[in-house]
Amino acid sequence: GAVVSQHPSWVICKSGTSVKIECRSLDFQATTMFWYRQFPKQSLMLMATSNEGSKATYEQGVEKDKFLINHASLTLSTLTVTSAHPEDSSFYICSAKRGGTYEQYFGPGTRLTVT
Amino acid sequence: AQSVAQPEDQVNVAEGNPLTVKCTYSVSGNPYLFWYVQYPNRGLQFLLKYITGDNLVKGSYGFEAEFNKSQTSFHLKKPSALVSDSALYFCAVSESYGNNRLAFGKGNQVVVIP
Numbered sequence: 001g002a003v004v005s006q007h008p009s010w011v012i013c014k015s016g017t018s019v020k021i022e023c024r025s026l027d028f029q030a031t032t033m034f035w036y037r038q039f040p041k042q043s044l045m046l047m048a049t050s051n052e053g054s055k056a057t058y059e060q061g062v063e064k065d066k067f068l069i070n071h072a073s074l075t076l077s078t079l080t081v082t083s084a085h086p087e088d089s090s091f092y093i094c095s096a097k098r099g100g101t102y103e104q105y106f107g108p109g110t111r112l113t114v115t
Numbered sequence: 116a117q118s119v120a121q122p123e124d125q126v127n128v129a130e131g132n133p134l135t136v137k138c139t140y141s142v143s144g145n146p147y148l149f150w151y152v153q154y155p156n157r158g159l160q161f162l163l164k165y166i167t168g169d170n171l172v173k174g175s176y177g178f179e180a181e182f183n184k185s186q187t188s189f190h191l192k193k194p195s196a197l198v199s200d201s202a203l204y205f206c207a208v209s210e211s212y213g214n215n216r217l218a219f220g221k222g223n224q225v226v227v228i229p
Contacts, residue, residue, distance in 0.1 A: 004158075042221065046217070091156075102166055103161055107158050108157055111156065
């Protein structure tokens with residue numbers, strides 16, 4: 001149990017376009033989902049925390065208008081990178097947590113390349 | 116705010132030898148501690164956690180970790196390393212309230228030499 005999927009697994013887009021990444025908890029209800037960004041050979045940086053049905057809480061330095069997060073249901077959260085630029089190229093990883101528990105279950109990640 | 120230190124960039128160990136990956140943490144309240152492993156171009160896989168109770172925690176794939184409150188450490192150990200254990204290992208901590216936001220260490224690359 002506790003499987004989290006992400007779609008797509010990789011995406012290439014042109015500069016100035018927007019791209020949406022989906023994060024789904026497949027076999028449990030996730031009251032909280034997290035979005036991370038990981039640069040090559042570096043740690044995960046938390047971008048935002050989203051609770052189902054409410055607005056996401058963004059970490060300091062993360063542009064909320066650029067990285068739109070929607071947590072519309074207990075099994076789905078989406079991250080939309082708007083007006084993408086090459087510096088947005090990164091590995092984006094989501095995680096999901098059941099209510100009342102402590103561990104986060106991570107998706108396989110999405111590799112975004114902006115050309 | 117919580118933070119984690121993983122002092123070594125890379126840990127090299129011969130296959131069959133004991134493996135230790137070090138982690139120290141800083142948190143204002145009671146810590147919740149986690150170890151995750153990441154293989155290339157993959158997400159993180161949960162190995163084990165410490166929430167409360169016994170200081171020695173056993174996890175997946177033969178790994179264990181010991182919580183030491185006085186030294187604020189949570190080192191990951193495996194008695195006999197396998198080549199397949201070669202991966203990136205992350206220690207993480209969250210505080211015992213709120214949304215349990217995780218702070219990750221920088222990660223340790225473990226290389227098990229055949």
